Amino acid sequence: MAIRILALLLLSLAASAQFRAAAVKVDITPTTPQWLLGYGARQSTGVHDPLFHRIVALDDGSTQFFLVSTDIALFSPAFYDEFCAELKQQTGIDRLNIWWTVTHTHSAPELGPAGLARAFLAGRYDHEPDWDYARSVKQKLIAGIQEARTKLAPARLSVGVTTSNANINRRARDENGRIALGLNPDGPVDHQVGLIRIDRPDGSPIALLANYAMHGTVLSGKNQLISGDAPGIVANYVEQKLGAPMLFLNSATGDIAPLYSVYDDFKKVRISEFNVLLGDRILKASRDLPAASTPVKLKAGERVLETPLKPGLQWPEELAAYLTPQSQVRLPVRFLRINADTALWAAPLELFCEIAMDVRAKSPVKNTFYVGYANGWLGYLPTVQAFPEGGYETTVTPFTPQAGAALAAAALQGLDK
Template sequence: MKCRVVACVLILMGNASRVLPGELRAGAARVEVTPAKTDHLQIWGYDEPTQIQEGVHDPLHVRALVIDDGKKRAAVVACEVLLMTNLLWETASRRVSEEAGIPVENQMLIAVHTHGAPVLETNNGNKTVLTPYAQMVVHGIVDAVRQASGRLRPARAGFGTGRANVNINRRARMADGGYWLGYNPDGPSDKTVGVVRVEDLSGRPIAVLINYGVHGVVMGPGNRQITADLPGATSRFVEQQLGDPVVALWTSGAAGDQNPIHNDLDSDFEPVAAFGMLLGEEVLNVVRSIRASNRGDIRVMQRLVTCPGQRVAPGPLPRKTYEFLDADPVPIRLSLLMIGHTALAGVSGEVFTRVWERLKDQSPFAHLLMLTLCNGYSGYLPDDAAYKQISYEIAVSPVKKGCAENGIIDKLLAMMDQD
């Protein structure tokens, strides 16, 4: 396997020195984690893993951004994998703590949610273990953070937003009156493209953090090639336009109920590149409009919300009627990185649009992004109203109605108010 840089997101905090409190320094790195051999690997993204038959279409990366304010240090790392599984997060965060000196509680790791990356976990007897490929991802995370930390220099950061019509609500009404995966142009869908620009004091970009609510599923279950899909295409386009050594980190917004407007393809990658260019052009428009500042204290914290669990009774999906059984409680990890007047809110699951819209409306931060699939995996996290229409996401959600929406919003708002 080759080690260069992937897309998972990690936020780290530690001691800093040789910089006045409140003055920012930043560094970024990109490390590729693409398997050198694929004949023994499977793609993980749909109901069953599928054998990779046609090699690698495009490389997978881990991208890291490290920011330092003279008192604390934070790192954002985006990984081009399907999920930040609990085991992957636990392993990587421990390695970062041991090898980079960053406490586990001060880390935030995020997956970009491409459905074209290799399997991360396997069973060894009765125990779930990381695959050799996942171990390579862990190495990439540590390497990317180290490289970015070694490139710290005086910097400024700024926030901006744009719009792109690339996503659509995917909870569609079927001919039989039920709801399943499809296209629902009348459903909630946030078209906002969130951008954080980090530049040196001469104005040259160091890194761009991209945030958009959409599944990485332009390519469907018939695809047999490794791909970073839409997230990777967008990051690569922005990096190509801005030039080396700029690093463009993709983070998924509230994408739990959002798909690309054209998806489920088997072998035609042209729409992937087209959507990446469309989103990338809007990111660049926003980047050019941002006025950055070199001031801003960094705050980082994590909290847990635990919700009652559920599981759907055995049987084929979709179906006419559903029975849900009690299951183990589900912990949802919430993470918050605040840089001056900008806040990045992390959630360890696939959040529905309405939850994000409520948080945004109530937040004291005008500059706010939600980074999902962060620091573990808690499954689909719908808003309460969505449970009235049982779609794929509701059927497989491990969380009962009445907890996740208010639990996420109330806890994150309380975290934002803490000193």
């Protein structure tokens, strides 16, 4: 009798530790004209394609983790903190177990207060934010997370990589060595696509995560139609073929543009070409991923890097928690380990691709993926070489030239845990 009870107890423990997952897709397309974020201030005149929260819930039996990709350009870390406080109150989920990332489309509405962007582009934010839309987006995200929690079911997980040439370096250089936003086919670029596929035990898909570096700037500032730009359009394309949500997790895009960039409107750009350049690559690689891992073990963590603030920058009051009295920027770096062979690390940055590629090359973890625009936005972080070269990105950074090396060191320390 005692042996039977022990066997039943062991079976119960094994079942409770079984990896479970769920995915939810929530429409956040506004129904009223909105100020679009990215480029100069402009209001939307209609909708080209809808915007979504895409939410994945993971549960290894002891840790629940939620990963969100939203068709928005960016938001302030203070807005993320406010969201996390509400989420904690309503669900008990701790902030370390929720990553809220964005695709960085430049054809989506502003979301909440301007944050650090006001320090660089003060005249861009003379209007009030649409607080009703911001509240709606937060409420829909919390509801989506709660729904995903209720749908958790047995799952398995596969990891792999492929490549796509849908992106290009954007730091164009003229004959005098001056750097400007453009296209630079000779510049560094990260073509890797990191993939995590989550399936049910029968092999049917629950969700696909695709990690790729590409600005959401196929459309220019003249476009006034709401759109997920190439990241959102590719995600929709893959979902139609896959039959499950695809989270586009933008990577280190600080110096990376889409191969076709800043077209005035949808009539002048064949944006569906990205479905072939990137979407078909993702679909093929997803089908070819190695055998699924089971069981799955999750471990979430954070390191806060303190690095000097660029002299002369007026720090926004709403971000007081992200600056020390000694004028050190408090830069939160997040980590998610998935078993021994996979790690995601994330920061609220537009990071230059060379830094992320260097971390990946030195990482002790086989599959190391960087997720940018995570949990807010604290500006660009260029390489040390980029600062004397100049260019747009070096003017909209709160950091000093030494920050890139400091971030890489902090990331490698966190990945080594």
